[in-house]
Amino acid sequence: MAGNSDPLSPRAKIAVTAGKAVAAASRAAGRGSGSVIGGRVALKLDPDLLARLAQNLDVVLVSATNGKTTTTRLIAEALRAAGPVVSNALGANMPAGITSALAGSSDARYGVIEVDEKYLAGVARDTDPKCIALLNLSRDQLDRAAETRMLAENWREGLAGSKAVIVANADDPLVVWAASSSPNVIWVAAGQMWKDDAWSCPSCGGVMQRPGDDWFCGECGFRRPTPSWALSGDHVLDPHGSAWPIHLQLPGRANKANAASSAAVAAVFGVPPQVALERMYQVQAVAGRYDVVQFMERDLRLLLAKNPAGWLETFSLIDPPPTPVILSVNARGADGTDTSWLWDVDYTRLTGHPICVVGDRKLDLAVRLEVAGQHFQVCDNLDQAVQQSPPGRIEVIANYTAFQDLRRRVGN
Known part of the structure; x- marks a missing residue:
């Protein structure tokens, strides 16, 4: 937990200082924020730096094809009710960018980190997260990303036996299959508008049946788990059946779903839904989106x-x-x-x-x-x-x- 003595070795401190210097030079040269190049330099000098920077934080990882930058921002706002937060708010979501973000804060209690889908298992290994939010998986960057089931398999293997609380979307079969290897999962009915990447069963390859909002595989019995949290219109339903109003400045149903998942994550850290959702109202735009x-x-x-x-x-x-x-x-x-x-x-x-x-x-x-x-x-x-x-x-x-x-x- 935060409050321990300084965990950084002399080598790690040199790595952080060098990374910041390179990032500052990159910014001065007009080449963007410098977070990625700074993180790369720091990790070159100390390959264990990400793990060292995370060890004094309660870490939340957020991964998905869509919505991870926004959800990371909503969770960060909610957790600020409980203590200082460090986050990669600008969306640099591979190890170098994440390292750079964590190196920028020494007094944070929580680390809320967006992670590119392909790097989730490795970042989870390094940061020992308390909670991981999994929102959705769909096709993206067709030349670079392997098919979605391979990503789901990568998640499933990487998270098997994880000590983290997994907050996962019960409406996405690929996410459910990936999360089901973990012993501690909180299911959220966040919805799934796009279904074209989840017509075959990720478990056996059979055809998925989709009556109404439900889904199941007629061949192996793999099916939608019962959610404990749910998005219902303009409200989040918590595990006790209470309905909490969602007031966002961000538009659209997808952002209400992001808020529902974020409220479930905040509750893992003891922040009540009402407090979490009120704080989410502060978010007007995310890295220029919705501006x-x-x-x-x-x-x-x-x-x-x-x-x-x-x-x-x-x-x-x-x-x-x-x-x-x-x-x-x-x-x-x-x-x-x-x-x-x-x-x-x-x-x-x-x-x-x-x-x-x-x-x-x-x-x-x-x-x-x-x-x-x-x-x-x-x-x-x-x-x-x-x-x-x-x-x-x-x-x-x-x-x-x-x-x-x-x-x-x-x-x-």
């Missing part, structure tokens, strides 16, 4: 969606037609270079919205929209797309590097 910015006399709402599941959730929260929509897709290294996932998104949900398409892969997206029967314009850049739209609100939906490009352009 409304004034640009060229219009109000642009910036929305990040990286894969089919994310786009489906995002379409459900945009303002109704005829609100203009700008779509931007890149296919750089951080996005995944394979854009075939665009064919898995239901663009008929945009019917009635004027659509402008920008980004490196605007022509791929244009072909997809043409097939979906949507009316759209291909624009050279954001400025041109904004000029096509009348004054007022514009919904801007972009994948990962396209979102970063947009933020730079609008000065966010």
Whole structure:
């Protein structure tokens, strides 16, 4: 627990100092936050640094395909009711970025850490977490990430016998299968809008049956566990059956689901649902997501969606037609270079919205929209797309590097 004497060896202290110096130099050179390069240098000097930095913290790990940055932020806000928190709030979620974040705080009691799905097992080994939140698994970065079942298997093996309390989404069969190897699981009915990655049973390969909100495998009997927490409309139901209202500034059903999982995590640390949910109201935007910015006399709402599941959730929260929509897709290294996932998104949900398409892969997206029967314009850049739209609100939906490009352009 926090309050112990300084756990860092002389070597670890040198590693932390060197990492901070490199990060500062990177920032001064205008190359971003420097957290990743600083963390890499620090880990090179002391490969055990992440474990050393975590040993005085009560650690929560958060992993998922979608929603992990937002959920990490909501949990961090909730746990601040119980003590100081350190978190990788900007989403640098691989070991170097996580190490850098933890090195930046010496007085924290809690570490709330977002972890890339592929690194979860290793980071859990290093940080000895008290709690791990598992939200969802779906296809993402098709050229880089192995299929979702392989990720689930990686989680299942890595978390087998874990001492951590696992807070897991009972509505995602892949997450349930991954979490079921752990002895201590709290199930949350957080919902699952995107089901196309979970039609075959992860346990035996059989066909999943999905009556209503339930699911089960007709062949091996693998089935949805009974949740103790649930999202119910605008409320979180706790294990005692009490309903707590969710008041968020963040839009959409997906963020209510994130809040339900976050309340379950907060309760593991003794923070009551009412206190946790009240604190979550403070969060207005997360690393630029959901921000409304004034640009060229219009109000642009910036929305990040990286894969089919994310786009489906995002379409459900945009303002109704005829609100203009700008779509931007890149296919750089951080996005995944394979854009075939665009064919898995239901663009008929945009019917009635004027659509402008920008980004490196605007022509791929244009072909997809043409097939979906949507009316759209291909624009050279954001400025041109904004000029096509009348004054007022514009919904801007972009994948990962396209979102970063947009933020730079609008000065966010």
